Amino acid sequence: MAMRVETNPLEMAYAVLLEHGLEGAGEALRILVNEAAKIERSQFLGAAPYERSERRRDYANGYKPKTVLTRLGELTFQVPQVRCGDFYPSALEKGTRTDQAVHLALAEMYVQGVSTRRVIEVLQRLLGPEISLSTAQVSRAAARLDEGLAAWRERPLGEVPYLFLDARYEKVRLEGRIVDCAVLIAVGVDATGKRRVLGCTVATSEAEINWRRFLESLLARGLHGIKLIIADDHAGLKAARKAVFPSVPWQRCQFHLQQNAGQFVTRQEAKKHVAATLRAIFNAPDKAEAERLLKAALDTWRKEHPKLAEWAETAIPESLTVFDFPAAHRIRLRTTNGLERINRELRRRTRVASIFPNMDSCLRLVSALLAELDDEWMTGKVYLNLNP
Structure with a gap:
């Protein structure tokens, strides 16, 4: 029986760039972001795929495609899913139109005291029901904004x-x-x-x-x-x-x-x-x-x-x-x-x-x-x- 050889994602991205040059940058990015999302899911779960561990919090549940408009054009990423928890890879939040909309909505939320669930409803009306958002995503974005503003207020003088x-x-x-x-x-x-x-x-x-x-x-x-x-x-x-x-x-x-x-x-x-x-x-x-x-x-x-x-x-x-x-x-x-x-x-x-x-x-x-x-x-x- 032939031994199965795991392909290193970094080597795959490198091979794409060697073969296609800058025209392959989008595909290389897709490979690397997909791998980063998988690693982040494992960290979230507290265990690698198929690993038995007392630290395990949840189980992997496949992937869902997500198309994002980037500077390299439209790219479709594989978003790792979990069975019960509320997980979303941070690599796919930054720079996307969804993430930008989340931050705009957060500004409105902070002014009006709107709940995170209401922010999600408004965004899905604006961007379409296919936009996948969770309260955890909005809360994480809010926390990042709070952390940044607190750091500015507390910076050394x-x-x-x-x-x-x-x-x-x-x-x-x-x-x-x-x-x-x-x-x-x-x-x-x-x-x-x-x-x-x-x-x-x-x-x-x-x-x-x-x-x-x-x-x-x-x-x-x-x-x-x-x-x-x-x-x-x-x-x-x-x-x-x-x-x-x-x-x-x-x-x-x-x-x-x-x-x-x-x-x-x-x-x-x-x-x-x-x-x-x-x-x-x-x-x-x-x-x-x-x-x-x-x-x-x-x-x-x-x-x-x-x-x-x-x-x-x-x-x-x-x-x-x-x-x-x-x-x-x-x-x-x-x-x-x-x-x-x-x-x-x-x-x-x-x-x-x-x-x-x-x-x-x-x-x-x-x-x-x-x-x-x-x-x-x-x-x-x-x-x-x-x-x-």
Whole structure:
């Protein structure tokens, strides 16, 4: 009786390429992917074909053909089946039209809180009932997305001379109620002069404890070399900043300060005059001139607007810290307006959700949007020239 010789799949693929050159690349890929899928099934089962093992979880149950449109054209693979379990080879998930659709559906699922079973129903309506999907496939894709976003949020940080902090609010369903949750965001200018999204988190409020945890997490990831923090005058953030970065100077956002000043004046004409005075102070050529203009303004306001004067005497000097930094940098460091694009994009994209089903779903979407923006900034132009 002749001995049966097993053909090595790698040798088969090699032989196809030798005989047909690049025209045989599709067939070579088919051979290798089929073999990878068989190996993955054996790992899933806990035993090789016909092997008796106490670790065996299930039994092989043949193959089903699956045609996939690849860059090498349409290829038909043999998908290994199991009797009872929910198995699908990962090699056939990546890059296929089904996999792409799964990820698009996942984004919708995260926003709307749709179940994985509902995602499958929608996909089969869109792509046809022949599309074979399982809850395990969708769950695996969701887990990969979560892992990637978590890795981005927890990636190591480095030297960041300028740190911008801001928050916005999103409606989230929490313990049966709809509440406004704070999305805390940190953006920095790194040592190369490029803007980077450093991190984000979702909290129930902007209380000191939430800001403090967020800032401490940035430090734990290696954030260092901060020369200036640009932020608004929120009480929780202010207390957390002093606790975590006690020696780092603070630049109070001039834009928000100017808005706050208007609350102390009632007449429209007076509001315009106060706004013009503040602009002159902020646009002064140096700190000495800014302080001179402020002193003159305070003398006038004490007579005409005493409440404004009392507030401005402490508040406005907090917005002049920027004069201690290079003149070429000041225009970028005076306000948190650079984060407005982030807020605008978040508003546009989260408007679809209206109300997030939970805090995790909110964090997923915000993280995905900010990670995209960070990639754009990382490959874009220098934001500030730190070595003039």
